[in-house]
Amino acid sequence: MSERKVAVVTGASGGIGSQVVKKFYENDYDVVMLDIKKEALEAAIEAEGYDPERVCYYILDVSSEEQVKDVVDSIKEKKGRIDALVSTAAIIGKYNPTIDYTFANFKRIYEINVFGPFLMMMNVLPIMKAQGKGAIVNFGSVSGMTGYTYEIGYGSSKWAVIGMTKNVANEYGQFGIRANSVSPGWVNTQMFRDSVEDYKNFGDSQVTLGPLGRPAEPEEIANVVYFLASDEASYINGSNVLVDGGMMLG
Ligand SMILES: NC(=O)c1ccc[n+]([C@@H]2O[C@H](COP(=O)([O-])OP(=O)(O)OC[C@H]3O[C@@H](n4cnc5c(N)ncnc54)[C@H](O)[C@@H]3O)[C@@H](O)[C@H]2O)c1
Numbered sequence: 167m168s169e170r171k172v173a174v175v176t177g178a179s180g181g182i183g184s185q186v187v188k189k190f191y192e193n194d195y196d197v198v199m200l201d202i203k204k205e206a207l208e209a210a211i212e213a214e215g216y217d218p219e220r221v222c223y224y225i226l227d228v229s230s231e232e233q234v235k236d237v238v239d240s241i242k243e244k245k246g247r248i249d250a251l252v253s254t255a256a257i258i259g260k261y262n263p264t265i266d267y268t269f270a271n272f273k274r275i276y277e278i279n280v281f282g283p284f285l286m287m288m289n290v291l292p293i294m295k296a297q298g299k300g301a302i303v304n305f306g307s308v309s310g311m312t313g314y315t316y317e318i319g320y321g322s323s324k325w326a327v328i329g330m331t332k333n334v335a336n337e338y339g340q341f342g343i344r345a346n347s348v349s350p351g352w353v354n355t356q357m358f359r360d361s362v363e364d365y366k367n368f369g370d371s372q373v374t375l376g377p378l379g380r381p382a383e384p385e386e387i388a389n390v391v392y393f394l395a396s397d398e399a400s401y402i403n404g405s406n407v408l409v410d411g412g413m414m415l416g
Pocket of ligand 1: 176181182228253254257278307308349350353354
């Protein structure tokens with residue numbers, strides 16, 4: 167069993183995920199990085215110079231029931247514990263008005279954004295339950311708290327994540343497990359840059375940045391994720407923590 171605490175992060179080579187990995191690593195966790203992008207994972211590990219004893223990765227499609235089970239089994243065998251599970255993996259999908267959205271687009275978004283965190287929690291919870299402790303952080307979005315145009319699939323998938331997180335918080339609090347979601351406004355990552363471009367197709371933009379006049383930097387989101395997973399947040403359970411720089415104030 168690993169002497170250090172273990173954090174498992176999906177979407178670990180992404181804009182926010184890679185900063186989440188770094189934050190846990192800097193705070194003495196062993197980190198398991200999960201993503202579909204092998205080269206990006208390897209590049210991130212090399213760029214940060216992570217100790218290979220403490221940071222490992224698996225190529226994983228979070229929408230695959232079989233892969234998630236196999237990877238979590240392997241982590242259990244290798245590390246013997248999982249203290250924090252952070253699911254950042256998601257796709258924005260193709261923007262379109264609802265009538266043009268396509269069922270295929272909608273379904274793929276749900277497979278990754280909703281079924282992914284569900285499968286991760288379903289497989290990791292037995293380990294946390296046996297430990298009598300654990301913290302889960304999922305990713306909602308301001309889009310999952312409002313009703314943005316052209317993203318019925320993405321937006322509603324984030325409503326679902328916020329909801330599932332509350333289901334788990336309510337069921338597993340009694341076992342010492344806390345589950346919370348973080349809902350960012352805009353964050354300076356590839357997903358944000360793609361969104362800005364995609365909205366241009368519709369001649370208007372809902373990319374408003376709010377009173378701070380800038381998107382969040384990914385590490386500003388990672389700080390909140392780390393706090394929620396830490397014992398400093400021991401009484402926060404079932405919350406959806408808005409980190410939008412005040413954007414939703416209007
Ligand atoms: N960037 C923003 O403005 C913003 C705003 C609100 C919420 N969010 C949420 O924050 C989280 C992280 O977003 P980001 O901006 O870092 O995005 P990103 O695109 O930079 O990273 C997403 C990561 O998920 C991985 N991924 C995609 N499909 C996968 C799959 N099937 N299996 C495993 N990994 C997969 C990608 O390879 C990528 O590394 C997401 O849940 C997103 O919805 C982002």
